[in-house]
Amino acid sequence: MPRVGQVVGERFRVLRVLGQGGMGSVYEAEQLGLGRHVALKVMHPHIASAPGFAERFQREAQVLARLRHPGSVEVYDYGLDAGFLFLAMELVSGETVESLLLREGALPVPRAVGLAVQVLEVLEAAHTLGIIHRDLKPANLFLESHPGGERVKLLDFGLAVLGGELNVRLTQEGMAVGTPGFMSPEQLRGLPLDGRSDLYSLGCVLYELLTGVSPFPVMASAEVAVAHLYKPIPSFREARPELSLSERLEAVVMKALEKLPEARPADAAAMRQDLLAVLAEPWESAPRKRGEGKKMERGLVPHAVPVPSPAVGGAPVAVLSELHPSAAGNTLVMSLAACGFQVKVVSAEDPLQELGALLVVAEGRESLARARALAARPDSPPVLLCGPADDWELVTGALEGGLFDFVPLPLDPNDLTRKVSRAQKLKR
Structure with a gap:
């Protein structure tokens, strides 16, 4: 990587290191001839030579060059020098929203909503140009102090979508497409995206700004992804009972967090207007100590939610006998019975047409193949695979392999009841 004093691209003299990461480093540099100080983002040579990464880096430069807005950083130059891919950008000073949350926890309502409104202004400009950010999270929101007040800068457009063809190509090459804790359900499924x-991602951020915790804290990445796909977002009261936040504000946030895109606000402008209307109302929040929000997240346990009742009179639910009486199979049978289902244990040779759902516990990769074979039978009910939530290959294999659903282990009675009840209704 470049050393302090080295000139990159014949025009940027490195002054000091600002930050380092797995993909590269960011330096403060002086643009020779102009005397302008810039942020110089440089990729590691081994990353720059990997398939797809140079294209991603170039795409970030193209996106920033097209998007001229006070809430996005200005790009000055882009190039390749001695194996180093570099991007020269506007140098900003301040801190990320992630750092702010770690220090202060939940923010006062006017400040949290005001920051979200500023982000929506940037998104409105980006979406008008057909640019979808795809990696909106607190670490990519930068706060600057100005005489007129606090200003948000939206950073890291490296995953932004400029066109559907490019999006598909990079996804097929296995590129990371976001951060699971802030990804929309359609993004997790690899479906086409719009603004x-x-x-949805901003809804996750605003939820955290207001409560001090993310919608699904203390979970493995794969389990968080499954939660965003299937689990309801906990209410503000469930997340932080001691906080007093208006129902109208919660409704705006929850609308952004709807699983289906068509249920969310029509666009960034519509969500911004909804938040401005909330800001115009009187508000109050219970007093709280600084720093008790985000830092508490690692110690939280999942909130209790009333377990939905299973379908009344639903067809029996079966567990595959090859996995019974294993510990996981026993637990699944007992859990289904405790949730109010009529449970049977069957073998693959038994007739399945009278069953409301069939559950298979994943105990090795062959279980996924077995579940897919059962789901393909003409007499099969909806098949659900139960397995570790942190086995992302298993999760995606289940969701993409013709199965009805995936149930993460350890079992959550709410999640189990909801999914099996949906399967029973589908069978009817």
Whole structure:
């Protein structure tokens, strides 16, 4: 990587290191001839030579060059020098929203909503140009102090979508497409995206700004992804009972966090107007100590939610006998019975047409193949695979392999009841 004093691209003299990461480093540099100080983002040579990464880096430069807005950083130059891919950008000073949350926890309502409104202004400009950010999270929101007040800068457009063809190509090459804790359901499924996917991500950010915790804290990445796909977002009261936040504000946030894109605000402008209307109302929040929000997240346990009742009179639910009486199979049978289902244990040779759902516990990769074979039978009910939530290959294999659903282990009675009840209704 470049050393302090080295000139990159024949025009940027490195002054000091600002930050380092797995993909590269960011330096403060002086643009020779102009005397302008810039942020110089440089990729590691081994990353720059990997398939797809140079294209991603170039795409970030193209996106920033097209998007001229006070809430996005200005790009000055882009190039390749001695194996180093570099991007020269506007040098900003301040801190990320992630750092702010770690220090202060939940923010006062006017400040939290005001920051979200500023982000929506940037998104409105980006979406008008057909640019979807795809990686909106607190670490990519930068706060600057100005005489007129606090200003948000939206950073890291490296995953932004400029066109559907490019999006598909990079996804097929296995590129990371976001951060699971802030990704929309359609993004997690690899479906085509529009601006409403960014609104979902911003909904996650605003939820955290207001409560001090993320919608699904203390979970493995794969389990968080499954939660965003299937689990309801906990209410503000469930997340932080001691906080007093208006129902109208919660409704705006929860609308952005709807699983289906068509249920969310139509666009960034619509969500911004909803938040401005909330800001115009009187508000109050219970007093709280600084720093008790985000830092508490690692110690939280999932909130209790009333377990939905299973379908009344639903067809029996079966567990595959090859996995019974294993510990996981026993637990699944007992859990289904405790949730109010009529449970049977069957073998693959038994007739399945009278069953409301069939559950298979994943105990090795062959279980996925077995579940897919059962789901393909003409007499099969909806098949659900139960397995570790942190086995992302298993999760995606289940969701993409013709199965009805995936149930993460350890079992959550709410999640189990909801999914099996949906399967029973589908069978009817």
